[in-house]
Amino acid sequence: xxxxxxxxxxxxxxxxxxxxxxxxxxxxREEMDQLGWDSCDIIIVTGDAYVDHPSxxxxxxxxxxxxxxxRVGIIAQPDWQDKSAFMALxxxxxxxxxxxxxxxxxxxxxxxxxxxxxxxxxxxxNEGGKRPDRAVLLYSxxxxxxxxxxxxxxxxxxxxxxxxxxxxxxxxxxxRSVLCDAKADIxxxxxxxxxxxxVAHRLSRGESVSTMTRIPGTAVMLKSAPxxxxxxxxxxxxKPGKAMAMxxxxxxxxACATSKEEKAAKPVMxxxxxxxxxxxxxxxxxxxxxxxxxxxxxxxxxxxxxxTNPYSARALIQKHGERELWVNTPPIPxxxxxxxxxxxxxxARVPHPRYGDAKIPAYEMIKTSVNIMRxxxxxxxxxSITEHEGRIIxxxxxxxxxxxxxxxxxxxxGFTGVISDLGGPTANxxxxxxxxxxxxKNCRRPSCVFPKICEKLNxxxxxxxDLYREVRGMQGVKKVVIxxxxxxxxxxxxxxxxxxxxxxxxxxxxxxxxxxxxxxTLDLMMKPGMGTYHRFKELxxxxxxxxxxxxxxxxxxxxxxxxxxDEDMMNLALWLKENDFRxxxxxxxxxxxxxxxxxxxxxxxxxxxxxxxxxREDLFVAxxxxxxxxxxxxxxxxxxxxxxxxxxxxxxxxxxxxxxxxPGCLVPREGSEEEMMTQAQRRGSSRHGAKRFATKHPNxxxxxxxxxxxxxxxxxxxxxxxxxxxxxxAMNKGGKPKTSNGGNKPMGGSKPMGGGKxxxxxxxxxxAAR
Numbered sequence: 109x110x111x112x113x114x115x116x117x118x119x120x121x122x123x124x125x126x127x128x129x130x131x132x133x134x135x136x137r138e139e140m141d142q143l144g145w146d147s148c149d150i151i152i153v154t155g156d157a158y159v160d161h162p163s164x165x166x167x168x169x170x171x172x173x174x175x176x177x178x179r180v181g182i183i184a185q186p187d188w189q190d191k192s193a194f195m196a197l198x199x200x201x202x203x204x205x206x207x208x209x210x211x212x213x214x215x216x217x218x219x220x221x222x223x224x225x226x227x228x229x230x231x232x233x234n235e236g237g238k239r240p241d242r243a244v245l246l247y248s249x250x251x252x253x254x255x256x257x258x259x260x261x262x263x264x265x266x267x268x269x270x271x272x273x274x275x276x277x278x279x280x281x282x283x284r285s286v287l288c289d290a291k292a293d294i295x296x297x298x299x300x301x302x303x304x305x306x307v308a309h310r311l312s313r314g315e316s317v318s319t320m321t322r323i324p325g326t327a328v329m330l331k332s333a334p335x336x337x338x339x340x341x342x343x344x345x346x347k348p349g350k351a352m353a354m355x356x357x358x359x360x361x362x363a364c365a366t367s368k369e370e371k372a373a374k375p376v377m378x379x380x381x382x383x384x385x386x387x388x389x390x391x392x393x394x395x396x397x398x399x400x401x402x403x404x405x406x407x408x409x410x411x412x413x414x415x416t417n418p419y420s421a422r423a424l425i426q427k428h429g430e431r432e433l434w435v436n437t438p439p440i441p442x443x444x445x446x447x448x449x450x451x452x453x454x455x456a457r458v459p460h461p462r463y464g465d466a467k468i469p470a471y472e473m474i475k476t477s478v479n480i481m482r483x484x485x486x487x488x489x490x491x492s493i494t495e496h497e498g499r500i501i502x503x504x505x506x507x508x509x510x511x512x513x514x515x516x517x518x519x520x521x522g523f524t525g526v527i528s529d530l531g532g533p534t535a536n537x538x539x540x541x542x543x544x545x546x547x548x549k550n551c552r553r554p555s556c557v558f559p560k561i562c563e564k565l566n567x568x569x570x571x572x573x574d575l576y577r578e579v580r581g582m583q584g585v586k587k588v589v590i591x592x593x594x595x596x597x598x599x600x601x602x603x604x605x606x607x608x609x610x611x612x613x614x615x616x617x618x619x620x621x622x623x624x625x626x627x628x629t630l631d632l633m634m635k636p637g638m639g640t641y642h643r644f645k646e647l648x649x650x651x652x653x654x655x656x657x658x659x660x661x662x663x664x665x666x667x668x669x670x671x672x673x674d675e676d677m678m679n680l681a682l683w684l685k686e687n688d689f690r691x692x693x694x695x696x697x698x699x700x701x702x703x704x705x706x707x708x709x710x711x712x713x714x715x716x717x718x719x720x721x722x723x724r725e726d727l728f729v730a731x732x733x734x735x736x737x738x739x740x741x742x743x744x745x746x747x748x749x750x751x752x753x754x755x756x757x758x759x760x761x762x763x764x765x766x767x768x769x770x771p772g773c774l775v776p777r778e779g780s781e782e783e784m785m786t787q788a789q790r791r792g793s794s795r796h797g798a799k800r801f802a803t804k805h806p807n808x809x810x811x812x813x814x815x816x817x818x819x820x821x822x823x824x825x826x827x828x829x830x831x832x833x834x835x836x837x838a839m840n841k842g843g844k845p846k847t848s849n850g851g852n853k854p855m856g857g858s859k860p861m862g863g864g865k866x867x868x869x870x871x872x873x874x875x876a877a878r
Contacts, residue, residue, distance in 0.1 A: 114306075115445070115857075116305050116446050117448075121178030123173075131456060131709050132456055133158070133562055134148075134181050134195075134197070134275065135183070135460060141180075148181035148198065149179045149202050150173055150201075151180070152166050152169060152207070153183070153186065154183070154209050155209035155247075156184065156210055156470075158462075159460070159470075159471045160459070161455075161456075161457050161458070163210075163479060164210060165263075167455060168301075168450060174453075175524065176305055176309070178215045183197060186250075188243075188250055194250045195255075199255045199258060200258060202259070203261050203293075203307075203633070204259070204260050206251060206292070207264030207734065208239070208264055209263070210264075211265065212269065214278050214816070215698065216230070217236070218282055219581050220529070220736075222278060223335065229468075229470040230470045233466050241278075244262055244267050244284075244290055245286065245289055249291075259294075262302065263295070263296040266295075268298060268495075269700065270286035271297050273285055274701045274702060275701070276707075277698075277699040279675060281483070282399050284395050287433065292388065293328075294317055294326055294328050295327040297325060297435075298325050298438055298440065298497065298763040302442065303324065303439055307323065309739040312445055323436060327434065327435040327436065328434050329433060331434045332432060333425055338387060339388070340391065341391050342407065342408065345411055346776075377678065385420050385421065388410060393407070393428065394428070395428045396427065403711060403713060403724065407719040409715050410701075410707070410708075410716075410718075411709075413554055416494070417550070418440050418441060418498065418500070419440075425858055443769045446504050447482075447502055447505075447508070448507075451479070451504055452511065457519045458520070458521065462526075475745055476520055476527055477528045477688070478513060478516070478527065478530050479504075480504055480532055481504065481532040482497050483533065484497065484499070484533040484537065484567075484594060485537070485555065485556040485557065486555060487554040487555025487556070488633060489634045489704035489716065490703060491530075494554075500536050500541065501538070505577055506571075506574070510578060514582075517584050525538075525585055525587045526586060526588075527579065528591055530576070530588060530592075531590060531591065534594070535591075535593060536569060536594055536598055538571060541565070542565060542566070544564050548562055559631075561601065567602060569604070573602075574613065576609075577608075588613055590609060590618075594609070594618065596620050598642050599647075600640065600644050606651060610651040614659050616658075617660045619661075619662040620661060621664040622635070622664070626680065628672075629669055629671055629676050648661060665684075665691065665694070665695075666696070667694055667697065667736070667739040668696045668735070668739040669697045669705065669741065675761065677738075678761070678766075678774070680742060681743065682766075684743070684745065685746075685774060690744075691744060694740050694743040709731065712726060712728075738812075741757075751776070758774065823848045871875055
C-alpha cells in the first residue's frame with residue numbers, strides 16, 4: 109500500500125555505521141585510507157564539483173546514505189574518456205549511483221539557441237567543458253566498462269526528466285528512455301531519498317536489483333508486462349481521435365450549489381479514479397510509434413502529466429523494441445519529520461578541500477541560502493519542476509530552518525550576517541497546500557492556481573510570515589533577502605505577506621515573472637493574466653511607500669514560447685516601451701525534456717486540451733534561427749543592432765506605422781542618429797569594452813556582471829549591467845531603472861509602471877496555417 113511506507117529515518121543502519129561520519133565523503137584512495145575504509149559500499153558519480161551542501165544533490169544523497177550506515181565515495185567530474193577515472197575508488201560493494209549533477213548536462217552546456225557555453229557555474233573557476241553531453245549515458249558506459257557486474261542506479265534531474273521516450277531539442281527527434289540507452293539497472297526519478305534508501309538496504313541484504321520492480325519513484329526495463337495487473341490503454345483515458353461523450357475521470361468535485369444555505373448543507377463530493385490504481389497500469393504509445401507521430405507524442409505527454417499524483421496515479425508502461433519500460437507511480441512525498449532528518453545531516457557546507465581557493469560560482473550564490481521546502485503546484489507549462497519534485501509541497505519545520513541558520517553562522521567562512529534566500533522552487537509556497545486531504549489524494553489537476561486558484565487551496569501565508577520574523581530576530585542575522593521567485597498570484601491573496609516581504613526582505617528590487625502580456629500565450633503557459641500583476645504591483649508600491657523605501661519590480665519575460673505569434677511579441681514590445689522597460693538579458697524558450705511546452709514545441713498542438721488528429725488546436729511555434737532571433741529582438745527593441753530585423757518584420761506584418769520617431773512607434777526610421785553608431789559601439793567590443801547581452805537558462809546561476817556603458821561604449825560605473833556602480837539601480841534617460849531578464853540572479857531594477865497610453869490589444873493566439 110502506498111500509504112504504508114517506512115519513514116526514511118527508521119531503517120536499521122547497515123553494519124558499516126561503526127565507521128562514523130566522514131568530514132567529507134572521500135574522493136580518493138588516500139581519503140579512504142584516512143577513514144580506515146578498505147572499500148566503498150556505494151560510489152556516486154556526478155557531473156558537478158563536490159560541494160558538501162544541502163543545495164547540491166550528490167551531497168544530500170551521499171549524506172543520507174551515510175546516515176543509513178553505508179560507506180559512500182564521490183567521483184566528481186571524472187574524465188569520461190577513460191574508464192580508469194571510474195576505478196579511482198575501487199569497485200563499490202553495492203552499486204554505482206550516476207547523476208549528471210544539479211543541472212541537465214545539455215542545458216548546462218548549450219544555450220537556448222544550441223550554442224555551446226564556455227562556462228559552468230558548478231565547476232571550480234567557472235570552467236566549461238568538464239562534463240560530457242548526455243553525461244548520464246557516458247558515465248554509465250564507463251562504470252559498466254570498469255566493473256561489468258556492479259549494478260548501476262541512475263538519478264538526478266537529467267535521468268528523472270528522461271525516464272520515458274522524450275523529445276530531445278538538441279537532436280530534434282524523439283529519443284528512447286535514458287534507462288534504455290544507458291543500459292543501467294534501475295532509474296530513480298523525483299526526490300529520490302525514499303526509493304534510494306529502499307534499494308540500498310535491499311541490495312545490502314543480498315537481493316538482486318532485478319527483483320526491485322515495484323518501488324514507487326523508480327523505472328525498470330521488463331521482458332513483459334505484469335500479468336496480475338489490469339492494462340488500460342491510454343486512448344481510453346484521452347482518445348487521440350474522435351471526441352467521445354464520457355465521464356471525466358479526473359473530476360475532483362461536484363458542481364457547487366448556488367446559494368450559501370445549499371452550499372453549507374451539501375458537502376463537496378470527491379470522485380476517486382474510475383480504475384483501481386493499485387492493480388492497474390496505463391499503456392502509452394511505444395517509442396517506435398512516437399518517433400514519427402507528433403500528435404501521438406502530444407497525447408502520450410498529456411497522459412503522463414495526468415498520472416502524477418503520488419497517491420492515485422497509475423504505473424505507466426511503454427514498449428521499447430522487444431522490452432517494456434515500466435515506470436512506477438511517483439514517490440510518496442517526504443513528511444516534515446523526514447525533511448528535517450535530511451537537512452539536519454552533518455553537511456560541511458563548503459566545497460571539498462581538493463579545490464583549494466578556486467571559486468565555484470553556484471556555491472558562492474547559495475552558500476548562505478536556506479531551502480525551506482520542495483515541490484511546486486504552479487504547473488507552468490514551460491517548467492519541469494512539478495514533473496521532478498512533485499505538486500505536493502514538502503515542508504521543513506521552523507525549528508529545522510533556524511537550526512540550519514545557526515550552522516551557517518558557525519561553518520560558512522566570511523559570513524556577514526546576510527541570509528541570501530529563504531525559499532525553494534517558489535518563495536511563498538511554504539506550508540501551503542490542499543485543505544482537503546481526501547481531495548488532494550484524488551486530484552489530477554496539473555495546477556492548483558490555473559486557470560484560477562482552487563477553492564480548496566490554503567493560501568494563508570501566516571507560517572511564512574512567522575518564519576521571516578523569527579529569522580530576522582536571530583542574533584547575528586542582519587538581513588534576510590528573499591531571492592527565490594515570488595508567485596505573485598498567491599501573494600495578493602495575503603496582503604500581510606506582501607507587506608512583510610516589501611518592508612523587510614527586498615534588497616532594492618524584487619524579481620517576478622509575468623512571462624508575457626498576451627492572454628493567448630499566457631493561457632498556454634498556464635500563467636495568470638496581467639491584471640494579477642497590476643494588483644501585486646499596487647500592493648508593492650503601497651507598502652514600499654509606507655516603509656519609506658524606493659524599491660522596484662523586475663518583470664521577467666520569455667520569447668518564442670510555443671503558441672506565441674510575431675504579433676504577440678510585438679504587443680509585448682509595445683508594452684515594454686510604453687513602460688520604459690529595457691531588458692538587458694532576454695530568454696528564448698528552452699524546450700527542456702518532459703514539460704508540457706516542449707510537447708507543444710514538438711507537436712505544434714496544445715496538449716493541455718484533449719488531443720485529436722482532426723479539429724485539433726494547432727499552434728504557431730517559432731522555430732529556426734531567424735524566427736527565434738526575431739522574437740528575442742522584440743524584447744530588445746531598444747538595441748540598434750535589432751532595428752533592421754524589426755523594421756523588416758513590421759513591414760511584413762503590415763505595421764509600418766510603428767516605424768518612425770513619433771510617440772507610439774517601436775523603432776526609429778532608418779538612418780536615425782542612434783543607428784549611425786559603429787558596429788563596435790553597438791556590440792560594445794574592441795576598445796569600447798565588452799557589452800554582451802547573455803541569454804541564460806532559468807536554472808543556471810547568473811555569474812557575469814558586465815559594466816553599464818554609455819552611448820559611446822565607455823564604462824559608466826563599476827556596478828552590474830543595471831546598477832550605477834554604487835549598488836543602486838541604473839536609470840534610463842527618463843530617470844526610470846532598467847529591468848533584466850533571463851537568469852536566476854537579477855541584474856537590476858525596474859521602476860513600477862505609471863500611466864501611459866493604452867496598449868494595443870493585438871491578436872490572440874491563432875492556429876498556424878496548414
